[in-house]
Amino acid sequence: MTRSVHPYDPVATYAAVFDALPIIAFMTDARGVVTYLSRGWERFTGNRAEAVLRDGYSAVIHDEDAGRAVAAWRDARRRAESYSDEYRIQIADGSFRWVRSRAEAIRRDDEIVGWLGTLVDVHDLHLSAEKLEAAVATSDERAREANAHVQFVERLLDSLDDCIKVLDTDARLRSMSPNGMKALAIDDFSAVQGSDWLEFWSGEDRVAAEHAVNEARRGRTGRFTGQYSVRSAERWWHVTVTPIYDATDVLESFLVTSRDVTERRQARIDLAQSEERYRLLTQALPGVTWTAAPSGLLDHISGLTTADGSDSSASLGEGWLNIVHPEDRNAAGARWRRSIETGDPYESEFRVQSADGSYRWQLVRAVPQRNSVGEITRWVGVNTDVNDQRLALDRERRIAVTLQEAMLPQALPRRDGLRLDAYYSPGDSEATIGGDWYDAFELPDGRIVLTIGDVLGKGLVAAVTMGRIRQAMRAVAPFDARPHALLRAADYTVRTDSAGVTDNYATALAGVYDSTDRTFTFASAGHPGPILRRSDGTVEQLTAAGTLLGLRGPDEEATLIVSVTPGSALFFVTDGVLEHTRNIDEGIRRVCAAVRHDAVMRSANPAQALAEEVLAGERATDDVAVLFAEFA
Numbered sequence: 001m002t003r004s005v006h007p008y009d010p011v012a013t014y015a016a017v018f019d020a021l022p023i024i025a026f027m028t029d030a031r032g033v034v035t036y037l038s039r040g041w042e043r044f045t046g047n048r049a050e051a052v053l054r055d056g057y058s059a060v061i062h063d064e065d066a067g068r069a070v071a072a073w074r075d076a077r078r079r080a081e082s083y084s085d086e087y088r089i090q091i092a093d094g095s096f097r098w099v100r101s102r103a104e105a106i107r108r109d110d111e112i113v114g115w116l117g118t119l120v121d122v123h124d125l126h127l128s129a130e131k132l133e134a135a136v137a138t139s140d141e142r143a144r145e146a147n148a149h150v151q152f153v154e155r156l157l158d159s160l161d162d163c164i165k166v167l168d169t170d171a172r173l174r175s176m177s178p179n180g181m182k183a184l185a186i187d188d189f190s191a192v193q194g195s196d197w198l199e200f201w202s203g204e205d206r207v208a209a210e211h212a213v214n215e216a217r218r219g220r221t222g223r224f225t226g227q228y229s230v231r232s233a234e235r236w237w238h239v240t241v242t243p244i245y246d247a248t249d250v251l252e253s254f255l256v257t258s259r260d261v262t263e264r265r266q267a268r269i270d271l272a273q274s275e276e277r278y279r280l281l282t283q284a285l286p287g288v289t290w291t292a293a294p295s296g297l298l299d300h301i302s303g304l305t306t307a308d309g310s311d312s313s314a315s316l317g318e319g320w321l322n323i324v325h326p327e328d329r330n331a332a333g334a335r336w337r338r339s340i341e342t343g344d345p346y347e348s349e350f351r352v353q354s355a356d357g358s359y360r361w362q363l364v365r366a367v368p369q370r371n372s373v374g375e376i377t378r379w380v381g382v383n384t385d386v387n388d389q390r391l392a393l394d395r396e397r398r399i400a401v402t403l404q405e406a407m408l409p410q411a412l413p414r415r416d417g418l419r420l421d422a423y424y425s426p427g428d429s430e431a432t433i434g435g436d437w438y439d440a441f442e443l444p445d446g447r448i449v450l451t452i453g454d455v456l457g458k459g460l461v462a463a464v465t466m467g468r469i470r471q472a473m474r475a476v477a478p479f480d481a482r483p484h485a486l487l488r489a490a491d492y493t494v495r496t497d498s499a500g501v502t503d504n505y506a507t508a509l510a511g512v513y514d515s516t517d518r519t520f521t522f523a524s525a526g527h528p529g530p531i532l533r534r535s536d537g538t539v540e541q542l543t544a545a546g547t548l549l550g551l552r553g554p555d556e557e558a559t560l561i562v563s564v565t566p567g568s569a570l571f572f573v574t575d576g577v578l579e580h581t582r583n584i585d586e587g588i589r590r591v592c593a594a595v596r597h598d599a600v601m602r603s604a605n606p607a608q609a610l611a612e613e614v615l616a617g618e619r620a621t622d623d624v625a626v627l628f629a630e631f632a
Helices: 012-019 039-045 047-056 061-078 127-159 178-181 203-217 262-284 320-321 324-342 387-407 461-477 485-494 585-596 598-602 607-613
Strands: 026-030 033-037 083-090 096-108 111-121 163-167 171-177 224-227 237-245 251-260 287-293 298-302 348-353 359-370 378-384 418-425 436-442 448-455 506-514 518-527 531-533 539-541 558-564 569-573 624-631
Touching: 026 039, 026 096, 033 047, 039 111, 047 171, 061 083, 083 111, 083 585, 127 224, 163 178, 171 237, 178 251, 203 224, 203 237, 203 251, 298 320, 320 324, 324 348, 348 378, 359 387, 387 624, 418 607, 436 461, 436 624, 448 461, 448 485, 448 518, 448 569, 448 624, 461 485, 461 506, 485 506, 485 518, 531 585, 569 585, 569 607, 585 607, 598 607, 607 624
Parallel strands: none
Antiparallel strands: 026 033, 026 111, 083 096, 096 111, 163 171, 163 251, 224 237, 237 251, 287 298, 287 378, 348 359, 359 378, 418 624, 436 448, 448 506, 506 518, 518 558, 531 539, 531 569, 569 624
């Protein structure tokens, strides 16, 4: 007798057992490719199993039988039904013997992951009548072997966590696995033995159970999910009903597997509720919400109205780039790809085409959602319209830039033996405009005052504060040109008159060049010291201690005196140059390297040449100010 079963344990477990049994067993993967032959194969055919695994099982089937056998095998797999066929296979001496092949699907979580089958030698049944007696004896032996296999499978099924039941052809309970009795809280099986299994179900579940049994009667596998309470607790079960045939292919019974899916079903309900809450939330948000796969391809958009009136499906995948302003498209896409590669949150501002065809600025942010092991499972993003704020900031930027440039000196002092040059460039956004300055002016006694600094703030307020600091130092210089006195005046201005802003600070450097003794005396309020290039080409960064404007003490008078010989030069820079790479050490290295270049020194505009070499073709993300002084 042969049973069709739904094994659940890993293939390796069956392999270890079948190798010890006197039968020919085989297993395949989900595609039907043979992955295992028991040792009985070698005992029966004299051929090594490795050759079949390498060349394919069809290679040993007789040419006259191969086409039909392969087609029947393919059809059984396509319909996910039991397989049975007879054909001739070649053994080691080159002859062929008839075998009967049967196979059943191996399922895990209702998905076919492979097939388990047996081969029985029925060659003698195809011989002449005078050999029938020998064939019957052989068949009986094969039947005993098959029965031993069935007993093994029954023991195996008893060890599974699923509730395994055998029904007779009238769908009455014949047997139940021990774990199945435990799952259903049945202490004595005799109390339910012979009961109509269909009576366990009610309502629509009863109809589904009857349909599953009828499917099994037709030779197919019936499936449904229903509710059956255990000790008054509602439990949900996924049920499969499979026909079991005897050796003559007559329906003998049904194998029923019931798996408790209560937790899984509740998880799906919770997920659906969570997704519904997310859907309602995204509909309530004023912006556009969206999600993307780990690959970065958008798979859902809510709240987007396109210019042509079409739905948002055209913006899925990478289609969203088509509605980004052409001038912003490359940068927006590059930043998104960088976030996908690194897993870092995404944030960018760019213009997106709205329903009326115009472009509006949007702030786009996205964060990754990760599973328990840290893998990104999706991206969740939101687009917020910031067009009005952006236009207002653009207006402030234009005002700040105009004010900044108006407050900077329109011309630098011209003196024999001294070449001065300066360069200023605003940052690339309104958030980085205002605050950096330089200045150079001549005192009545012929000395030259050089100042440079940076207000720790941005925008229009910073530009106004910068102008007041610069004017404060110019106002006090004719009366007290000592560098620390200039910084004291600037500090007082920051503390008392910073455009109505509290907690305002700035860095500054003030120095005085005296051509009579060829010295440059300077003091710093938290600002980087100048870079000195000597006449022999060597470079040194000069430093002087000092506290920020707005925090300086009344007794801070530290100054540094540097001798400036003919052929030497000083470069003064703000942090827009030093911190362009986001690494101050790298910034200092780049500045010093540029100062060493003779091409910078020979340039008609050394200050601009230094800035361009340090920025290396990139746009400045902050204000850039450079002041240059060369002594002859």
